[in-house]
Amino acid sequence: MTTVSPAAEHAANEAFAELLFTPEGRIDPHARYRRLREAAPVHRSTLGTWVVSRYDDANAALRAKRVGKDVHTFMAGRFTGEWERHPALVKLGSTMLWANPPEHTRLRRIVNRAFTSKRVLAHRAFIERRAGELLEPIVRDGGGDICNDFCFPLPLSVVAGLLGVPQEEAPLLREPIRDFQRVFELGMTASELRAADRAADFLDDYYGDLVTRKHRSRGDDLLSALIDTDDEDARLSRAELVQMCHMIIAAGSETTTFFLTNGIRLFIENPDQADLVRGDPALVGPAIDEVLRMDPPAHMVPRTTDETTVIGGVAIPAGARLMVLIAGANRDPAHFTDPDRFDVTRAESGPISFGAGIHACPGWRLAKLQAEVVFPEVLRRFPRLELAEPLRHRPRVAFPQVEAMAVREGKGRAA
Known part of the structure; x- marks a missing residue:
């Protein structure tokens, strides 16, 4: 088994603490992921x-x-050991995201049957x-907040239409979704938990x-299909349908917002790569994968061990909590040449930004389909896209x- 020296343990603990608790760690998490990989890649x-x-x-x-x-x-x-008293945490734990086989197998089979590629492509x-409706005023004004006025309302509209939420009601879900999503963070304040609890009640x-209704x-929508789907003579209960709605809307809106925003930012920061995509439509697919590799919507995902499990030569005991750093894995130099470079022509290991298993x-x-539409359109409508003001990072x-993310059409780049 792999052993870690006290010095390496200290370096890994320091990097993880910076990641969780310092503004610098939140602004530049990739430097901390790199230090973790180098010091103790599997680390308690x-x-x-x-x-x-x-x-x-x-x-x-x-x-x-x-x-x-x-x-x-x-x-x-x-x-304080009383998490089950909070509606938001109970709601988090009751979704398919936290189910295991055989219950997860049943729920996933139903979702896959309704969430077909045909339904998505339609x-x-x-x-x-x-996308054209939302982008038009930003183009007309020569710029705007492309994150909040485009990258958020587009995925929310799309996933609402897919599920069967009336378009005029979709904006009502925006703030409750954002308040609830804090439950995925390792550090929640008491006030944030109260807001998440109120959001959970509203969404339920x-x-x-x-x-x-x-x-x-x-209707011709995913929720109607889920209601009518039989699986071994059993249908989803009302409570399961409610949780499915929440999971699909929240995951399909917030994470895609991050995905689209990150992609546009990366194109702004790497204008040479943006020009490559403008000049060659065949690069849109590789560019999407490269955006997902460089800055995935979710940087880390939680897991637990059912039995003692060996990962990377380290025995992790049963009943342990794991945090899998997807964003760190996606920049592992063992798999990616010059991993901190944004390269839309990259042809290496696929990122694990959507998870695995x-x-x-x-x-x-659905997320990739939106990127296939959005990235070429934004690059076409803004040939010299640039940031209009410094970015402000959420904690x-x-x-x-x-x-x-305020953007504008620039006046041109030096040759």
């Missing part, structure tokens, strides 16, 4: 959480049968039309009413993002 932090940061180890952890998701193990000792025309009420009148993101097709670790 002083918080008691095991941290996995290399590509092969992360991939193995996400696929291992002995590694699952036990919400009781992960929440043990957190929130929304391309809507994505193109809605809204989706419960939506399920009732769809029971009365079906049985818990891989079921909505990856997040699992889902890093910016508060806003």
